[in-house]
Amino acid sequence: MDLEVVSAAFLPPVFTGKNYHVWDVRMESFLDANDLWDVTEQDYVIPTLTHNSTVEQIKNEKDMKQRKSKARACLYAAVAPTIFNIIMTLKIGCEIRNFLKHEYKSNEMVKGMQVMNLIREFEMQRMRDLETIKEYFDKLLAIANNVRLLGTEFSDSRIVQKNLFTLPEKYEAVISSMKMAKDISSITLVELLNALQTQEQRKLIREHEKICKSQQQQGQAKVVEDQPQKEQLFPVSCLATNYSTECWLIDSGCTNHMTYDRELFREHDKTTIFKVRIGNGAYITAKRKGTVAIEGHTSLKLIDYVLYVLEINQNLLSVPRLLEKGYKEMGAYIVVKGKGTVAIE
Incomplete structure (x- = not known):
């Protein structure tokens, strides 16, 4: 089977019909790592062998066929079963990629709407009570990266400002000290994350010490x-x-x-x-x-x-x-x- 030639080192990302732009970036990286990207970009003609073909020509013809088969197998394995049923009649790698791009890649108007929705989602985000700083940062970064994948610029400084003005009051002391120490526009995401995580860890340590002290004071005799x-x-x-x-x-x-x-x-x-x-x-x-x-x-x-x-x-x-x-x-x-x-x- 063609699927058996797919490298077992790692599996391709699976496209389920959503977020084509994300899948396309990951798939390009996967195909390039397996030296198959050019095969899916443009088809090529395999020369016909003659009765007096050299060993080198025979080997080259075999390699070209095998690369085409590998590219097709990778694309078949990289889509959900419902999408595979649609593309199963396509036998050439570049045809499969072009079909998926035409069917699922958003046009400019749709992309613009998606960007607007993502930015609105970004602006509405607020840190929940039980959420950690790392979890909140990761959530904001995920939205920002989706905007970037749609071709719209989204700077890190915008994420920093979002955090500075929307974090709960318990982080106000750290934020105020950072504002006094340097210009807001020069604060990086890593600096802000490290400073806030340090305070968060100190608070957890103090709470743990209080619990341990309370447990020690309760005594050991109970019935x-x-x-x-x-x-x-x-x-x-x-x-x-x-x-x-x-x-x-x-x-x-x-x-x-x-x-x-x-x-x-x-x-x-x-x-x-x-x-x-x-x-x-x-x-x-x-x-x-x-x-x-x-x-x-x-x-x-x-x-x-x-x-x-x-x-x-x-x-x-x-x-x-x-x-x-x-x-x-x-x-x-x-x-x-x-x-x-x-x-x-």
């Missing part, structure tokens, strides 16, 4: 209830000691009170199940929650929302939970206003 469809698990810290069941360890890393002694509960809810992640990354289960009575120095303290966790061997009081309930931290004590103290040991 949530099991949910049927989506489970959220948070870490808690858990220290093992040999204290008796009457002792409670104050833990600033826990977000919930926890005990392993069921007898301490005054009341509890058996229907609630929790997942708890401890400091080493493993998960343990809290089978209920309830209220526990703790003996203070002056009175009995009722601590609610205490989790029942069998897999720990130390009762834990959560400092954040106590502070939420109105306790205040004072040295080695948690203090309840007007109600005495509970010692922290």
Whole structure:
């Protein structure tokens, strides 16, 4: 087949019936790289061999035929199936190119309308909130290059001015400094792009640092209830000691009170199940929650929302939970206003 002679190094651009002027430029480059451009520009006659033709003449005749076949194969491969059905009866490369040029290349009036539409599209462009500087520049350059391909001049300075006057307010500081440093007409696209990308990257770095700092401040001890469809698990810290069941360890890393002694509960809810992640990354289960009575120095303290966790061997009081309930931290004590103290040991 003729298509088999097309170089496998790279494939030709495919013309779908739109943007002929773009395809024509790319196709010219492709054919020229394969030494076939002249074959599609003008047809030539292959000399007829005689019975006394030389080896050189035979080789030349074969090469000329092969170049014609390659050019035709390249053009066949460079069009969409619907267009191939139209040109399949044409057998000469230059005839195929001339037909496509006549059918699809815009006349001057149509080109003028296309240029007007592209310029209108260019003027209406504005940078979107989630769009990067590079994406916005690429969009403007693509429109400008399409105008140029239609034979109309479109300067880089016009693209620079478009950016200077339409970019969001967050880039105003960079633009103002560039205007003060040099004349607007002398600012190149590359200079403007580099300056704006630098600010954009700095802003992203600052935002990333803020997020990291916020995450560090959130702490590592969290507990949530099991949910049927989506489970959220948070870490808690858990220290093992040999204290008796009457002792409670104050833990600033826990977000919930926890005990392993069921007898301490005054009341509890058996229907609630929790997942708890401890400091080493493993998960343990809290089978209920309830209220526990703790003996203070002056009175009995009722601590609610205490989790029942069998897999720990130390009762834990959560400092954040106590502070939420109105306790205040004072040295080695948690203090309840007007109600005495509970010692922290």
